[in-house]
Every structure is written in C-alpha cells, then in structure tokens.
Amino acid sequence: MLDSIPNNVNLENNPKLQRALQRWNPNFLDWWREMGPGGFQEDRIYLRTAIGVGQGGWANYDYVTMPEYRWGIFLANPRQGETIHFGDHVGVPYWDQVPGEHRKDLRRLVVTQGDTEPASVEQQRLLGQCAPSLLDLRNLFQVNVEEARHLWAMVYLLHSYFGVDGRDEAEEMLERRSGHPDRPRILDAFNKPISDWLALFCFTTFTDRDGKYQLASLAESGFDPLARTTQFMLMEEAFHMAVGETGIARVIKRTAELMREGKDPESVGAIPLPVVQRYVNEWATASYDLFGSEDSSNAAAFFAAGLKGRYQESDNSRYPDHVALDDVFEAKIFEEGSWTTRQIPLRRAMNACLLDAYVADCKRVLERWNAVLKEHELSERITLPSVRFGRHMGIYSGQCYDIEGNPSDEQTLQSRMVDWLPSQADYDLVKRSMVPVYEPGKIANWIAPQAKGVGGQELDFEYVQFH
C-alpha cells in the first residue's frame, strides 16, 4: 500500500510516518467510501494525479476509479530564504521541527485547516447526481480528490510532527462529519449543506478562496514543513477557485443570453440574476466569518511567533515592516449613533489584513463576472456584500448593517432579508434547474458550456466512464 503513495517526503525511509499512515489509511478509505462522492465510486474518472512537484510532475491525467486514486504527500520546493521573516523571531532559521513553545498554536492551525478539507468533500457528496455536464462532473470529482489530498497533507504534518496527539487528531478528522449534530466540523461554513451547483460554484469561489488566503498566510510560516506543504496545496486550490469563478460566469452568461433573447430565464429552467446575487451574498458573508475576528489575540500570537504571516508577507514592497508592533489597523464601526474608527494594534488585526486582501481579490472576480453582463449589453451587475453585513464573528457581529454596510436596525434588516439572502423559493427554483446531463458534449439548460476541455481533451470527451 505504501509503495503506491506518490511523495517527495522520503516516506520510504521514514518508519514513523509509515506506521502512522498504515493505521490511518484504511480508515481514510472507509471514510472516502462512506462520505466521498455518492454513487460514483466504481466509475472511471479522467483525473489528474500529482506524482511530483516539478514541471509536469503534478499534472498527469488518466482514468481512475476514485477509491484507487493515488493520494500523495508533497512539499513545495525549498524556499528562497532560510530564516523567519516576520514577528518576534525575524532572522531565526526556519524550524524543521515543531518548537515545543509553539506546539499548541501550530496544532490548532493545522487541525483547523485540516478539518475543512474532508468537510468540503462531505458537503459536496451528492452533487454528482445533478451535474450539468460530464466535464463539470469530472471537475467536481477532481476538486473532491484534491480536497482529500489536502487532508493527507495536513495529516502528514500531524503524523510527522505532533506525536501521539497528532495521530489522535488525524483520526478525529475522519470522525467529524459536516453538519452532524453530534460530531460537526469545526467551522460553521463547513457545516452548511451545498445542495446545488450554484452553491458549489459560490463555495469554490468564496470559501475555497478563504482557503487560499489561509494557506498563503501559512505558506509564510517559520515552521518550514507547514509552509512548504501549504505552498503546494495552493497550486491545487487555484483550480478549485477557477471551477467556481468560471462556473458562476457560465451561469451569468447563460442567463444573459436568455435575457438578450427576451426570455424569462426562470421559465426555461435557468437562474435569474437576483438569485445569483443572493447566493453570492450568502456565501461571501459566510466566508468573511472564516477569517475570524478583526481584533484577535490569537492572530497576534500567531504572527508574533512567526507561525502565520500576512498575504505575501515575504514581499518587502508590500510590507516594509515585518515586525508590525508600531502600526494600527483602522476599522470603521458604527457605535452609539455615529461612525467611529477603531484603532486595532496591527498584530491583533492580522485577520482583518487578510480579509482585506481577500476582499480585493473577490472584487476582481466580480469585475470579470460583470464583464460578461457588459458583453451582453446588460446594465445589471453583481455586487459583493459589505464585510459588515450579516456577520456572526468579529467586531461587526451582533450589529445591524445593510448589505452595503450602512447602519440599519433589526426591523429593517428583517424586512429586507428576502432581497439579500436566498429564500426557500430561491433554493427550490435552483433545485428545479438541476437536471443531470451525463451525455458527452451535452450541457444543462441553466449554464453555458466551458470554454475548453481539460487534460488536452475536447469538450465532448468522455470524462466519466460509467461502469
């Protein structure tokens, strides 16, 4: 079994890791069969498998049944520098073991990140049954096996660097279940069901993008194995976000075409733009919460210890000061009837800094979506909800802001919610559109086809061979 695990972590000569994986792997496969994509485990999928980190090494396409997928363990190539470049330990050589002093914080970071990976597989497990095309179906499974590989990546860290405790945590990853009343996943957004493809595309756009920013900040870590593990995960994450972004763009395109033809999108089984907007609002807001509180002592501790940096922390032109002790972050907040500026010591505001970078990124995505509307000469636009809207976490939680971030009151919010967040009617409408299409080259009516195939194949390639 171990021979077939692609890796660049010298697994062959690491008896400790071998032993841990030997015990964990059967449980992982059980989990995959139980919680992985439902109904497609025996089918042959045209998937990409990473077998190395070099050029071409991580992009090999072939048919494989998912339980036989070769999940691997990879570290990105060594980094440019050799010493920690932010926080209190600037200039100290990168750690290649977990320093005891930082064990609890590192464990928390790895466990929290790791838990999201299998969670998203669980959230998406029934979507195959209403895929709009074979290529979409194949892309879903690609995302799923890669999220499972991300679980492997985090489990590798737990097994290799966190002792007995790490092994226990690795087991727990397989025991928690998204949305389970008794054993829920750690973060709220990962307990929300993803029951249709519009939600999937929103999730991969917004929630996977949170993942990107979390991984990027961990890729700055002074703990070298964590930094290089997450750096490699980022390559895969880019594909997931592309699935999301192009997915929504295709939904918008299809709807725009229908609108140009003078048709009511809903009447032909497509999705009206206001529904898309409400889905965007729902998932963007839930994803903002994943960044944690804007004012966080944990975030300060992680930065101080050199465990988690800002987005692209090593870029000196982006951040002239990597110690971040003298600056403050200013957060606008409406309190007691007027706007005030809350001055948060910069280190405590690291979550807010990361969220800022994330929001800027999301805005670029929305610009590309809106370009589609523009091309179709439509005046409608998709907008990003304010980071103050509907928050359950951080300094804006428990406060009342409208979708644009203007102060409001509970009563107004209540009456406007149907405009801002999906209603049951919206979910039902989307659900009705979700008609499975499994014929090569064909596409469901609610979404435009992809621009091109994957792995050098045409759009009408048989991406999934049903058994």
Add this chain to the structure above:
Amino acid sequence: MQAEAISESSASRPLLETQSHPQQYKHWKLRVEGPAAYLILDVQEGGGYLPGYALKLNSYDISVDVELADAVTRLRFEHPEVSVVVLTSARERLFCAGANIFMLRGASHPFKVNFCKYTNETRLAMEEASAHSGQYYLAALNGLASGGGYELALACKEIHLIDDHSSVVSLPEIPYLGVLPGTGGLTRLVDKRHVRRDLADVFCTLAEGVKGRRAMEWNLVDEVHPPSQWEEMIAKRVAELVREGATQQGIALEPLVKERRGNEIIYKHLTLSVEPDARVARLTLRGPATSTAETPLPDNAAQAGSGWYPLALFRELDDVLVELRFNFEEIGLILIRSEGELESVMALDRQLRARPDDWFLREVRLLIGRTLKRLELTARSIFTLIEGNSCFGGFLFELALASDRIYMRDDADDPAGIALSPLNEGAFPMGNGLSRLAQRFCGNPEHPRRLDTGKEPHLSAQQALDAGLVTAAPDELDWEDEVRLAIEERTSLSPDALTGMEASLRFAGPETMESKIFGRLSAWQNWIFQRPNATGERGALTLYGEPERPRFDRHRT
C-alpha cells in the same frame, strides 16, 4: 520609622454591590422546577462590575459571582424542596471561559486576591450544600469550560460534558497566562477528583484542554453525552437524583436593611464604623431583644423567618465582611464588640441546637459556620473586645474564638461575662475540620472537655483568662491604654507580614481540601500574581491578548 503608605485604594472604584436577588440577576437565570433547580449562566457582556472590559464568552467577574453566591444561599433557604441543582449555560457550545482576563489584568492586587477568595467561598458553599443540605450540584457542561469555568464545575458533585468532538475542559492558566488555576482548580483536581498527578500535570499545561472520552478516562468529568442525546441524558440523570415529595416550605430571605451614613454602615443588628486614618473598623453587634429571646421557637422553626435573630445577624455579618474586603481595602484591623443581654443570646443558642434534624435550624447553623469561616479568611487583623455590656455567649462567642486576640475587661463594678455552649464544640467547624475550641487547645485535647460546655458555663474575665479563652484581661484602670496601644501598634505593622502571620497562626491542626485551597491561593497564587513573569511589563498576564509576547525571568526559586 514611618513609611509612606503606597496603595491603590478601593476608594478609586465604585462601591461593589454585595447583595442581589434573582429579579436583579444580570448574568444568571434561576429556574426552579419542583425538586430540580437550574442555574443557567448567560453573562451580560457589558454588565460587569467595572467599565473597561467586556465579559465575553461567558467569562465572569465579581458581579457574576455575587449573583451565584446569592443563588446558592437562596436555594437553601427559599427552596429546601430542591434536591438537585443543575449548573449549565444558555450559550451554544460554551459553558464558561473562566474569570475575565482583562478584568484581572486591570484589577489591583488586593482586589484580585479578594475576588479569588470570594469565588472559592461560593464554590465551597456549593460543596457544602451538596454534602449537608441535600442539594446535589451537577455541572452540565454544554460546551467549553476553561479556567475558572472548569473550576466552577469542579465544585459540583458530578460533571457531565457534551461530546461534540470539540468541547473541552481545560485549565489553560499556566500556558496562556503564566498564573495558576489557583482558585481551587489544582487542588480539587487531585484532592477531590483524585486525578492522577502525572495526568493532572499534563492537563494543567495543555492549553487546548481535553475533550470527550479522554476527559472521562482521566476522571476530569464523570460522563459525556453526544449533543443529540444531551438534554435527554441530563434530564434522565436529574430524574435519578431528585428526591421527590419533599414537603418543606422555604422561607423568603428578605433584603437586608442597610444604610450608609458617612463612615458607617448601619444594619438592623450591626453597625460598621470605620476610621480611615486609624485604619480601624469597629464592628458592633447588638444582641437580641429580651422579648425575642423569650419567644419560643414555633413548631415549624422555619416560621421564625429571615428575621429570626441568629439568621438575620449572621446574614448582616456575612455582608459586612464582603463590604470590608472589597470596599474598605485600607482597613487593617477589625474590632468586634457586642452589646446586649448574655442570657438572651443563650436562650437563642438553646433554640438553635434544640432540634438537630430541623432543616431550617440546620441551614442557619451552616450559614453561621460559613460566615465565621469568611471572617477567618479575611486578611485583616481581628480583635474582639469584651466589656460589661457584651453578650458573647455560645454561637456568638465563636466570633471571639475566630479572632486573633481577645481582650476582656476585668472590672468589678461592671463585670463582663462570657458563656459557652455545646455549639462551641463542633457545630461550626473551621476550614480544617476542627471546632475553634479544639483548634485553640490542639496541644491539650482534654482541655475543651474540662470546660464542660453542656453545662453552659459562664466565665468572668479572670476565669476566662485562666481557662485560656481570652488573650488578656486588663482591669478598668489599664483597659483604655492596653487596648489603645494594642490597636495602634497593630496597625503600624506591615500589612503583608500580618497577612502572612495571621494566615499561618489561625489554622493550626490538620489540612483539608478546603484549607489547602485557601492556603495555596493565598500563598502560591498571590506570589505568582506579584511576580514579573505574570504581571511585570513583559509578564504573561500583562501581555495576554497584546501584540507582544511575554519574556520570562528563567531563574527558578
């Protein structure tokens, strides 16, 4: 040599409100359902005692504990029909995150110490209620219980933890704050729950805590239940534990009548009069009216109500001690006097011990016992002054026995007298389990027996001195000077040295879990609170939640 007094004064804070009532609770909900009561923690973030910190995550400050203490006492008097008290929270996945760190950081040293003491006294009251009042405390931890939150659970007879694969119990004070889970946490872990010392060592340094099955295996909790069965399992356990059919009718604890007038607080049976310059507080209690003493106890003793003298007086005493601790930090010496008829006191003393099985009398005796312990645990010098019109007899003489010194005036024209009763031999045990008489003569166990308390012996000043019951018995010519000098001398000494000396001398004899907790709280915890590694500029408590990380002085003592 006169050193300039340097201290942060309690005068710079608003007065702490020491009394509460369920209708005024901000942080707790008390629900009584027949034989079961539910104490539900739902801390109001902005409802703390002082401004400047928000009580996030169900963390607590003194205002939360004043309400809890009220609830624990009230349940015993007002709801004797209750046999199980469930302690839980109104929050999802969160029981209690412990004492609020930002409150602790901002607090003066005396305030911190008194806060810790008070919270532990409340916890002991819960344990006493479980042991002696038939009110079984069950902690239903429906989410994270960390630090003081878990310490609170440790004070319950039984701990249930929700098993949702993330909720933990933890004592993270050492790894996070560089201080101790010292308000009973460490001691209850090993002395009460008998957690193995090495596992306890791991637990107390494991910031992330322990969850589910392992928490049970280590005996940190008694049972774990998954969320889907949580309510049902707790209800089931409560149903197993309750004693149905209790018919006792509780009494209302009427609000204390209490008036502040200048440097005085005047209660119905008690006046506190402080002299800030002299750093002395005079505590004068007024004995029962003759008519009160002559009224026989009703058949149902509880009908005597919260106005019954022994109960009313000791509720006032309990309150005044909390006042002294929090609102009069600079007072160094408490002078206790009494005025009244010794015979009236003795008549009430007889009533108090008349029916050993009566629930109401039991609760009054227990409350007197708790108050006496609170007195002994008050870090002030305590002198009792006995004069001609004093009425220190039986249960009231315990106040004298709890003092550091007793002065009794030997005046032929106005003779002072004291009296003993069987209550002095164990009705009000000290924290170490001994009666004050037994502890006073711990080198001579025969002596208390020779005093023959069953005969209610009355002693003059000279007899009391001979019997070792008072420290000194100056005659009428020496009295004024002796007492004045003793007071002035006492208040001139180092308050810290006195605190240490008194705590060392007051509790001779064996140790109990209770005495250990207070001993370690007053010594280790307070030492650490003073050390730079905790509260220095780069100390862990100072820098908790700040951008900077602590830096330790690595020398071990």
